[in-house]
Amino acid sequence: MKIGIVLHPYGEDKPAGLARLIFELTNEMIARDRENEYIIFLKHQPKIFPVFSGNNWKIEVIGGGFFWLDRLRKFPRADIYLFNTPALPLFSKPGYLIVLALDFAYWYFRPKGIRGFLQTYMTYWYHQISLEKADYIVTISNATKNDLKALFTLGAKNIETIYFGFRNIAATSPKMVNGLPEHFFLFTGVWKERKNVLGIVQAFSLFAKKFPEARLVLAGKGEGEYAKKLKTYIADTGLKEKIIMPGFVSDAELSYLYRHAKALLFPSFIEGFGFPILEAMNAGLPVITSNQSSLAEVAGDAASCVDPHNPAAIAVAMERLSVDETWRQEMREKGRARAQEFGWEQTVQKFLEIFKTIVGK
Numbered sequence: 001m002k003i004g005i006v007l008h009p010y011g012e013d014k015p016a017g018l019a020r021l022i023f024e025l026t027n028e029m030i031a032r033d034r035e036n037e038y039i040i041f042l043k044h045q046p047k048i049f050p051v052f053s054g055n056n057w058k059i060e061v062i063g064g065g066f067f068w069l070d071r072l073r074k075f076p077r078a079d080i081y082l083f084n085t086p087a088l089p090l091f092s093k094p095g096y097l098i099v100l101a102l103d104f105a106y107w108y109f110r111p112k113g114i115r116g117f118l119q120t121y122m123t124y125w126y127h128q129i130s131l132e133k134a135d136y137i138v139t140i141s142n143a144t145k146n147d148l149k150a151l152f153t154l155g156a157k158n159i160e161t162i163y164f165g166f167r168n169i170a171a172t173s174p175k176m177v178n179g180l181p182e183h184f185f186l187f188t189g190v191w192k193e194r195k196n197v198l199g200i201v202q203a204f205s206l207f208a209k210k211f212p213e214a215r216l217v218l219a220g221k222g223e224g225e226y227a228k229k230l231k232t233y234i235a236d237t238g239l240k241e242k243i244i245m246p247g248f249v250s251d252a253e254l255s256y257l258y259r260h261a262k263a264l265l266f267p268s269f270i271e272g273f274g275f276p277i278l279e280a281m282n283a284g285l286p287v288i289t290s291n292q293s294s295l296a297e298v299a300g301d302a303a304s305c306v307d308p309h310n311p312a313a314i315a316v317a318m319e320r321l322s323v324d325e326t327w328r329q330e331m332r333e334k335g336r337a338r339a340q341e342f343g344w345e346q347t348v349q350k351f352l353e354i355f356k357t358i359v360g361k
Contacts, residue, residue, distance in 0.1 A: 001359055004039045004078030004095070005029075006069070008085075011046030017190070017275065018102065022084040023050065024167060028344040030057050033352060039078050043068055067091070080355050088130035096358045099134040103272030103294075104147050109194045128152055136354060138162050140273045141294035162351065163298075165344030166275050167251070170283035174259055175252035177217075179244060184215040185318060186261035186285075188254060188276055191222040191230060193269075196290075196308050198230055200265045203314035205237055211322065216265075217244045219257060258283035263321050266295070267308040274298050278342055281335030286328055288317045302338035303331065 005026050009019045030038050030052040038057040040050065045061045060075045062068050069089040072081070080096045088097055104127075110120045131137060131152050137159045139145040145161050148154070185204065191197050197218065204216045222230065222245065234243055249257065258264075264280040267290040274295045277287045287303035289295045296305045304317040321328050 001036045001080070001355060002039060002076075002078040003029075003036050003355060004041060004072070004081040006041045006072075006081065006083050007050070008041075008043045010042055010050065011044065011048070018085070020167070021102070021164070021275070022100075024344075025084070025164065025347070026050075027052055028165065029348050029351065030054060032345065032348045036352075036355070039076055041072065041075070079359055082351075083130075083134075086127040086130045086134075088133050090126075090129065093133065096135045097133060098136045098138060098354065098358070099130060101131075101137060101139045101144055101148055101272075103140075103144055103270060104151055105192075105194045105270050105272075107151060108270055109192070124151075131157070135358060136160070138351070138354070140164060141297055143294035143297055144272050160350075160354065162347055163342055164273060164275075164347050165342055166278040166282070166339070168282060169251055169255050169258060169279045172251045172255040174256035175250065177246055177249065177253050177256055179246075180217065180260065181213075181215045182260075183262050184217050184244070184260070185263055185265050186217045186219065186257050187265045188219040188249070188257065189266070190220050191218070191227045193226050194271075195268050197226075198233060199267060199308060199311050199314065201230065201234060201237075201239065201243070202311035203265070203318065204243070205239060206312060206315040207318045208239070208242060210319065214322075215242055215244060217246065217257065217261070219246055219249045219254070221248055254279075255283070258285050261285055263288055263318065265314065265318070266290070267306060267314055268293065268295060269308050271295050277303060278339050282339035284332050284336055286321050286331035287335060288314060288321070298342075300338055302334035 007026055012019050040057060040059045042061045044064055049059060062071050070092050072089060072094045073092045078095055083099045086099050086101055106120060106123055110116055131154055137157060139148055139161045142161050145159060187200050189195050208214050234240055258280055263286040265288050266277050270293045272294060277289050277299055280287050289299050289303050289305055290308040291305040292308060299305055306313040306317050
């Protein structure tokens, strides 16, 4: 069986969550499957081509353009094509099509203005067409599956939730991040409204009134209007000296942060899955996350799940983890155990079962 994987985006200088996730999935699938052949389709020729284990794979560069996916039919054919976002060829169907749905945050957090309005509805229209064309839809969580059914008209479509594995950041040799205190709370990720970074800062402001020695690390990229608003709030509330912003961090630096933080703060409004909470749990770091979206689904009872709209509730959870060592240790132990329930072996096996089911029809 020949399996085509559309690996897009790929080749970014500082890959965000989507790019890292789909690369990990592709890498794990090829590493664990020696029976099938893989064709990896890239949109652009990258500076450095991806390298995978074994010899049952090859790479094809399709080239850019608005209808670039429709050129798939001109390349070596696969039996099954896996698309990592709900974006399929508009005018052709080269084979059996499987689409991966991560989240639909663009619908719930729409850009302002006419341009943002048009962008949102064009994306929705494209997703509706792609999802209708797909032979099979895989969602990364039940929360995303519920959103999918609520937002789109799909009829009797095959939809299955497959939980993913995660990067074992804890196994990476740590690289020191300079300028950090002995204890701090941590957020890692892109500074977007849906990530609730402002809510984290507001919660920290409340917490710091009782614990003035406390510090907060906001790791990740901060650009655009939301990041500007966040930095203004930090300056206006006198928190600039207590909040450290190292920017984008490598896996080695993230390993260091997970080892030294007091807890991970990840109370997003919406997430397709929430990989940082599993990475942190696996590293033995307690987690404070959201009781909404997929985060409570993934965390189970192994994290402090709070209302992301309530900074005071986040601050209360921070205080409990700071003063209650028994609770903190319980969260560490539960977190490690919970992380072990999510592995790439199960993920790949479920995808292979879907492939066999489709080809066997």
